[in-house]
Amino acid sequence: MSAGLCAAAVTAALVTPAEARPDGVAQSAGSAGAATGAKLGWQLTDTGTDARFRGLAAVSRNTAWVAGSKGTVLRTGDGGRSWRNVSPPGAGELEFRDIEAFDGRRAVVLAIGEGEASRVFRTDDGGVSWSESFRNTDPKAFYDCLTFFDSRHGLAMSDPVDGKYRMLSTGDGGKSWKVLPNAGMPAAQPGEAGFAASGQCLVSSGARDVWLATGGAATARVLHSGDRGLTWTATQSTIPAGDPARGVFGLAFRDRHHGIAVGGDYRTGQASPRAAAITGDAGRSWRQAKTPPPAYRSGVAWLPHSRNAALAVGPEGTDLTMDGGRSWRTIDGGSYDTVDCTRDFGCWASGEKGRVARFGG
Template sequence: MTLTRAVRTERAGHAVRVGRAGRSRVAGLAGAALALVLAVPGAAHAQTQDRAGERPQGHGAPGLGWRLTPTGTDARFRGLAAVDRSVAWAAGSKGTVLRTTDGGRSWRNVSPPGAGPDGLEFRDVEAFDARRAVVLAIGEGEASRVLRTEDGGATWTESFRNTDPRAFYDCMTFFDRRHGLAMSDPVDGRFRILSTRDGGRSWTVLPDAGMPAALPGEAGFAASGQCLVSAGPRDVWLATGGGERGRVLHSADRGLTWTATGTTVPAGEGAKGVFGLAFRDRWHGIAVGGDYRKDQPSPLAAATTRDTGRTWTAAATPPPAYRSGVAWLPGSRSAALTVGPTGTDLSTDAGRSWRTVDPGSYDTVDCAADGACWASGEQGRIARLTLRR
């Protein structure tokens, strides 16, 4: 049973997100400051300023928080790629793509020509450096597209346009600079996987013989670019909702064969399920989600695995509400962040318990290997992670 157009549109508009574990990256924390926060939660009373020397904006608890950066747009950014402390990319509504090369002091609009007038909705971006990036536009039929740039967004090439009206692409991930995957909601009862071996220049639909059957009503959520994530050279995970239970599918051979496992994150309705995944390595992962409707509670909104996703355990102290994005903090085996419309939560015990550290609205989060973390969301919001008094 496939999703109706109305449900798919709602799923895409409110929440329906490369391997954030394979790409798990963040912007502006020094290693020593991060170690202080993890060792003594909430102890960051000694002011730590970012490189611009500015105070954090907004209101939050002592400790970790977000510093908003000026973007000059009101687009909603559900796609985010942190390259390092200087470089990050964001992709969002109205065909908008932004890039910073100065740590967020300024953002350059590098949107593909015609993407806005064409009504493209970018929901994922994978960036390899300051010049090379791949963006995914979501939607039914030809609205699902992949575009690539090799010159920092000065020019773009469309490398894939979906021609199957039954397909609806949600997320993508890259294992390295050449090999990547994108996923579509079920077609003929199975999730569809798109593969590239040349950095996104060309794409091929993989055979679905190794894909388990989808549950009735099951689909992915293009909420944060984290419904398809990878870790290492071959492992990839796919998050689902809308079916009778929220599931995570795992492949150890770059998407050729998959196994499906139920999680503790509630599903059962089109607005509920697993929205985002992050894997620290091929064994340790975190799943977040819930019910994206504002008037609905989201109990058991996070779960963890220590066996590549074969089993999932509910967080003992979950986030207080629906969360769509999650990322491990670089250099730590126990610290992670999760974000959603009602706030940001920090875990210092590998996802078993969470505490709110910032009340701002964000849809996704990503961290770079050098310790830089970013979050993005509605009304042009893009922020860097910092420390509050």
């Protein structure tokens, strides 16, 4: 499908009311879909595993990586028709929660946990081999998320150590890491932490801007740095906190100014009012979504080449906004933890029980 037709198909399928099915496959009668004979929506793929994939890196419509429980990393190069298990050897006891990929061969994956459970691995050959480039030795640190500004420069974030969030920095594509000084980091609130739920508690846009999402404290905040993590400012979001299970779980920025935050209360059956917020000033201020998603959402992504369309996902469904995050409507009932879209109109989602889906037909 050409890029132009694919864009029309995605737009038509999302704008046209869809039948939300509990198996996670939303079917639509969008005109572009009808023209190609495709049934458009989330199309589940067969990953051959029951791992929970909270880490997702979409490279293109055809290539994607997922990382999850039991030390599992999978890669596809054919749009999800087949998946290759490329898990690092001996990683079965680790919990991978974030992965960043530069192409079909180069990727960096983060394992979370206390002390030495927090590790970073890197591959240059599509997962045939991995090198462990970081292992945490501080028992007070717990790493949650990582992000890259480009193929060389990136950051990884730990929950507060001695009252401040800790940042790791790399300048060689994840081959080596160093702890950044914390003089420019604001003090953490009592009980505040990041959520390793979707790989989106630390996100970047452009060459220098990065944002950190928090929860668990009296207020849920978003921290912003414009100098690759050396100095930060903190702003209260509108998403409720006040409990260890509540706060901002995922962020997405389409440029350095316009961003969306999603979250809520991750506990099953708990209400999640005001589960989305938006900013137009790089996170200096946040506004509550007028019509937020109806439940907790952990992942969010802007649709490719769109100024106003984005998807939010969570264990209870997928929501779409067509007005930059001001209002949302549920378009699918399937369970997903995270979502990612690429410039060639590829959108992917992943979650529990080996679920990975691509938007398309």
